[in-house]
Amino acid sequence: MSDVLTVKNLAMQFEDKEIFSNVNFSLKKGSTTALLGANGSGKTTIIRILMGMLQPTSGQVDFNSETKIGYVPQFRNIDADYPLSIRAFVELDTPLFKNAAVKERVNHILEETNLTEIQNTRMGEASGGQKQRAYLAQALIDRPDFIILDEATASLDPMAKVELMELINHLNEKHHMTVLFTTHDIPLARKYMKDYLLFENKTLVSGQMANLSREVES
Numbered sequence: 001m002s003d004v005l006t007v008k009n010l011a012m013q014f015e016d017k018e019i020f021s022n023v024n025f026s027l028k029k030g031s032t033t034a035l036l037g038a039n040g041s042g043k044t045t046i047i048r049i050l051m052g053m054l055q056p057t058s059g060q061v062d063f064n065s066e067t068k069i070g071y072v073p074q075f076r077n078i079d080a081d082y083p084l085s086i087r088a089f090v091e092l093d094t095p096l097f098k099n100a101a102v103k104e105r106v107n108h109i110l111e112e113t114n115l116t117e118i119q120n121t122r123m124g125e126a127s128g129g130q131k132q133r134a135y136l137a138q139a140l141i142d143r144p145d146f147i148i149l150d151e152a153t154a155s156l157d158p159m160a161k162v163e164l165m166e167l168i169n170h171l172n173e174k175h176h177m178t179v180l181f182t183t184h185d186i187p188l189a190r191k192y193m194k195d196y197l198l199f200e201n202k203t204l205v206s207g208q209m210a211n212l213s214r215e216v217e218s
């Protein structure tokens with residue numbers, strides 16, 4: 001299987017504070033990887049580097065030229081007065097005047113993310129799980145083949161967590177989408193992700209979730 005992403009000798013420093021160094025890994029097409037580590041270890045920082053939002057101190061990030069990334073940001077609570085419907089929110093990055101193909105694409109994504117029936121509900125009124133599925137739907141509009149989720153399940157109740165993870169697994173299995181998923185929830189990662197990247201001693205170690213030491217959980 002081909003690599004979607006290769007990272008070589010990546011290092012990040014904020015002023016004189018070293019966050020991580022000597023980070024090397026690659027992700028295969030269709031892989032599912034949990035990005036793990038204690039608070040402040042660098043998970044969001046490395047995601048911002050991968051997304052091109054932050055310049056690393058040194059090192060290389062190479063994406064396969066055909067890779068299209070979708071990004072689901074860390075959960076931010078949307079104001080209860082937020083006026084857009086779920087459908088309008090999912091459509092935010094589409095052209096203002098939508099042709100039939102775009103409308104059909106939106107219908108398809110709403111169906112796939114189980115939002116069709118509640119597409120006219122205001123985002124402000126939606127539950128945490130529905131909001132998070134709407135963020136995911138918005139990221140899917142552009143047909144990404146690599147999806148990055150930053151703490152996507154952090155504030156969800158157990159049912160909503162499972163629903164979101166089942167959906168992510170479906171995208172991985174049906175569309176062969178590569179998944180990188182930041183979380184503190186190791187049991188959840190163990191259940192749904194095959195591989196891990198773990199920040200430890202200011203660098204990143206990798207392996208398979210099934211082999212991750214139980215000590216990390218405590």
Ligand SMILES: Nc1ncnc2c1ncn2[C@@H]1O[C@H](COP(=O)(O)OP(=O)(O)OP(=O)(O)O)[C@@H](O)[C@H]1O
Pocket residue numbers: 014019037038039040041042043044045046
């Ligand atoms: N712009 C910045 N300037 C200075 N320091 C920063 C900046 N952004 C992040 N940091 C520091 O870098 C470290 C890594 O932060 P980061 O947000 O990547 O951690 P994290 O692993 O995502 O944490 P959490 O699990 O709490 O979300 C922290 O010590 C943070 O304070």
